[in-house]
Amino acid sequence: MEATFPLVFAALLFCVGIFGVLSRRNAVLVLMSVELMLAAVTINLVAFGAIAAQRVGDPVLTGQIFALFVLAVGAAEVGVGLAIILLMYRNRASVNIDDADLMKF
């Protein structure tokens, strides 16, 4: 298939994810947007693995294994992130990230 399809798809997911990170107020939604970005990265890895396989040799597997790792790490990250969000909620009774501005000047 055309190589551009999965790649553009990944780019789209990534940019949508950025949009979500930057514009969403709820911290959990921000985390979801980060998940979107990770998914986009995963697709990229697999697609590029497939592309590279044509040229080099074995990277098709390398790409997928990498994607596997990303998957695992992403899951761990969500877990820890949610734990932090829970803490934040516990301390200031709000998950609105605009309220987390103690570092403001």
Added chain:
Amino acid sequence: MTIQDIWMLGVAVIGGASALLVVTARNVVHAALYLVVTLLAVAGAFLVLGAEFLAWAQVLVYVGAVMVLLLFGLMLTRAPIGPMAQHNDIGRVLPVAVSAGLFLFLATMITSSFRNVRIDLTYVGAAELGEHLYVYWAFPFMVLGFFLTVALIGAIILARKEEGEGPDPEVDADLRTGRATPVPSDATSHPGPGRAAREVSA
């Protein structure tokens, strides 16, 4: 245009649309559910690309575990039922500009670079993947396991509820606004750091 192309295209469209809906949905739960769709579309993309195991791993882990986790998170943080009252797109220019600009740039780059590249798809079975994983990537695999353990422990420690912390369950949180008003507790109770911090920030 082979059949894989069409499938890929379809998956991309669904995934893209649902992703957009994720970031623009008013109802947080709707956003989570749209995310589920997006992740399923991503799994579909994996299938098209020949990564069978990865696709199912994606479904299992992400859709199955991570989304559930996120929904639990929404629940625990009193996610509002129904659309969020406040307009949550304050200052939209930066996100739009960055994301649109980045997407245009990337799309241009990709299409110009991979215009004439075709992928010869090969099916990679689970067995093959597993063998490769446990032979050549054994050490990082074990590290990954260790890493996951640490993350788990860390999350537990972080989310553990201390004595006296957190908002009072009796307080009537305004569920529609998604915001809880702070607790006017008496002087004897240990004030959470939030109170002091709040006073500072006010």
Added chain:
Amino acid sequence: MISEFAWVIPAVMFASGAIIVFFGKQFPKQGAEVGITAVALALVMSVFVAVEVFSANVDAVAQVEAAHEGESAAGGDHAALDGQRLAIATGDLSVLAAEGADAVEVPAGVEPFLVERGFQLTAFAGEAGFDAGIRIDGLAAMMFLLVTFVSLMVHIYSTGYLDGDPRFTWFFALLSLFTGSMLLLVIANNLMLMLVGWELVGICSYLLIGFWLEEKTNSDAAMKAFLTTKLGDVGLIVGIVALWSMFETFNIGEIIAMTQQGVQAGGALDQGLLDFALIALFVGAIGKSAQFPLHTWLPDAMAGPTPVSALIHAATMVTAGVFLIARLYPVFQASPTALTVIAVIGAITLLMAGLLAIVQDDVKRVLAYSTVSQLGYMVAALAFSYTAGIFHLFTHGFFKALLFLGSGSLIHAVHSNNMSDMGGLRRVMPYTFWTFLIGSLALAAVFPLAGFWSKDEVLAGAAGAGGVTGTLVLVLGAVGGMLTAFYMTRVLYLVFAGTYRGHGHPHESLAAMKWPLVALAVPAALIGFINLPFEFAHPSGFSAWTMFSLEYFEGHPAEFSIPIAGASLALAVVGFLIGRALYRRQPSMAEDPMLNMGVFTRVLENKYYLDRLYTDLITRGLIRDKLATAAYWFNDHVLDRVVFLSGVGTIRLSRATYDYADQKGIDRVVNGVGLSANWSGGLLKFAQSGNVQLYAGAMFVGVFVLAVLFAVA
């Protein structure tokens, strides 16, 4: 030869002075014996030196005479000699001045006695050094004799005169130091060392005149003497420097030699500069030797003790100026202009002072003016004849010292200086009377005493020179001789004849004061005979002893002009007769004819108003009131104002610097740094919004930019 050690003579005196200063009071006679011993030693040594010098000179003359005898036998140089004498008889000063080494032939190898020893003392700029050196010739030997002998008499006399004075020791120390200084002046072989002696003599004179410093008039007189001679010293120093600039040496012998050859350093002799230098030197002599117009200090200097007057202001210090001219005589000969100036000033002084002497009441003042007048004689004489000048110096030293010491004896007896308090002292003080009489006769140039011969030689020299100046000196000299006889007669009558007008009990003086008078009377009477102006005596007489060049000696033979001698003697007698006529009857001061001559008296009593000119008009009116005030105003309003303004200006400048440069300028910069840091921080702080999404956005923008860069690159 002993002359090589002649430096011992002044050294002994300085040593004696030092000993008296430090240890004088411990001696039984309070230091007087130290002084007297030292002077006696100096006198003895001077005698030895003089014998050596004079005999050597006489031998040289004899050699020349023998050579000339030999030549004249072959018909040689008599013509030249005669021509020389003719020139002297008819010529004028310029001829005398022009004569030099080419006039008379002298056999080679025969020279007048000259000892010169020394070692270099200092060197300025590597070139103009001056030696500590001695120059012994006939003139120096003569001066030694005069100075040491008179000093010895004065020393002995002072033990009596100043007996009981609280500062007796200091007086003797000063006497020794003065004598040493005068001898240093005489012995010096270069002008710088002579100047040292000159100034030392001046200081000692100041200290001695103002010895009784309890009276303000005494210290005023000392100051007047010092400052007036100092004014003359300005000229002296200018002259010395001018001579140095011409000859590049201070050494007298070298200067004389170069002048006689007609050269100076770097070319031919510059006559104009030489004239200027010599006249400047003569200005110094005018000051020191009390010539007109700087004579005003000498009468006032009589405020000092009488022995001081006898030593310093009769015989020694005042003769320093005359000595200077005599020392550099060949150089002066090369400048007729200078000689003319000398003659004129001498003549004026001679007459002017003589007139002043006739209206004085103070006996010492009479003698002081007489000294000034006689110094005028010496100075004028030098313009025409070397021997005449210094011979008169020599004889005058003795009889004037005698007269002063005699007057001291009178003053000591009647306790007053004024002749109006004296009278009829002939019977009471015989020694004083007879010695005073001898001195007066010598002074009045009565045959055959010393003054006759010396004054006569002066007049003869003037007459021989002829011309305007010669005639002037001759005439004024003759008139002056008459005046001298007149005022001395007046003194004799007022003091010794008649009846005593005072209130005390005068008596003859102590032995210490008597015998020096007697000792001085002997040379006063007889010393004329060493310079008899006759052909038989000349080659072995004073002229030969003190000659400085054989050519000069041969060119100035002895001459005795009977007309002139007779005329001057006659004038002296006339003066005596007039004096006798007027004063025989002992008029009191109110009736004194000299004091009753109206304008004439008034002018003389006011000393020609010269003192008034100097003090009131010049010093007070011009210098103090005008120049000093102007200088003070200038200092106050200009110089001080400059300083003040610079101070104010500095303050203003520093204040402006503080206000503008520092406060507004630098502090602004420094504060500005802080303020700009603050301001930029104020702007930058907005980046710390606390908004996580802003941070994330910034990161994504950065990533975007990097991606673009990498893609493009």
